[in-house]
Amino acid sequence: DVKVTQSSRYLVKRTGEKVFLECVQDMDHENMFWYRQDPGLGLRLIYFSYDVKMKEKGDIPEGYSVSREKKERFSLILESASTNQTSMYLCASTPTGGVYGYTFGSGTRLTVV
Amino acid sequence: GDSVTQMEGPVTLSEEAFLTINCTYTATGYPSLFWYVQYPGEGLQLLLKATKADDKGSNKGFEATYRKETTSFHLEKGSVQVSDSAVYFCALSDQGNNNDMRFGAGTRLTVKP
Numbered sequence: 001d002v003k004v005t006q007s008s009r010y011l012v013k014r015t016g017e018k019v020f021l022e023c024v025q026d027m028d029h030e031n032m033f034w035y036r037q038d039p040g041l042g043l044r045l046i047y048f049s050y051d052v053k054m055k056e057k058g059d060i061p062e063g064y065s066v067s068r069e070k071k072e073r074f075s076l077i078l079e080s081a082s083t084n085q086t087s088m089y090l091c092a093s094t095p096t097g098g099v100y101g102y103t104f105g106s107g108t109r110l111t112v113v
Numbered sequence: 114g115d116s117v118t119q120m121e122g123p124v125t126l127s128e129e130a131f132l133t134i135n136c137t138y139t140a141t142g143y144p145s146l147f148w149y150v151q152y153p154g155e156g157l158q159l160l161l162k163a164t165k166a167d168d169k170g171s172n173k174g175f176e177a178t179y180r181k182e183t184t185s186f187h188l189e190k191g192s193v194q195v196s197d198s199a200v201y202f203c204a205l206s207d208q209g210n211n212n213d214m215r216f217g218a219g220t221r222l223t224v225k226p
Contacts, residue, residue, distance in 0.1 A: 033214075090157065098207060102159065103159070107154075
């Protein structure tokens with residue numbers, strides 16, 4: 001079964017820490033995405049990547065960066081975690097073409113204290 | 114820009130009731146349309162899709178028809194079960210741009226025995 005795997009389901013970090021959220025897909029998809037999901041705000045796109053070493057800002061990139069050194073792995077980095085980054089983070093991938101839909105990971109619930 | 118508007122929830126039904134969740138879209142091109150489902154504590158899963166006008170997507174007893182004349186993609190199920198309790202998201206994707214999946218706000222469905 002094809003998969004998008006996020007490294008942690010639950011994570012608790014302290015304010016000011018550097019946080020890495022890892023996402024790996026085994027489907028050879030070109031495109032990968034990071035979203036955050038908050039009650040009442042829906043899904044908001046943070047960053048996406050359409051190829052190795054390529055990245056594009058989404059709707060809310062402030063306070064985040066990303067890394068895509070290999071096709072299968074897309075990392076989200078919180079440079080200095082803050083309490084307003086407490087959220088559910090979802091990774092997704094899709095092949096090129098626009099007709100396939102996204103495959104999502106199970107999510108990482110991050111709490112910053 | 115492209116957008117999706119879906120029926121606000123929450124929706125509460127009794128088991129075996131008929132389900133409709135309304136979804137309308139605004140798009141300049143010819144988008145693909147999707148329904149995703151999110152169970153508690155999980156990421157989103159692709160439920161069904163349609164890529165052109167009059168296509169019907171179906172899966173697990175759920176159906177939705179791509180109606181270009183009414184710009185709609187309503188989700189239906191003839192007889193819901195308790196296990197269908199989840200949040201449902203309508204979404205569209207510009208077929209020329211994988212980086213532009215637009216999600217609705219989500220509709221929470223609760224099915225009572």
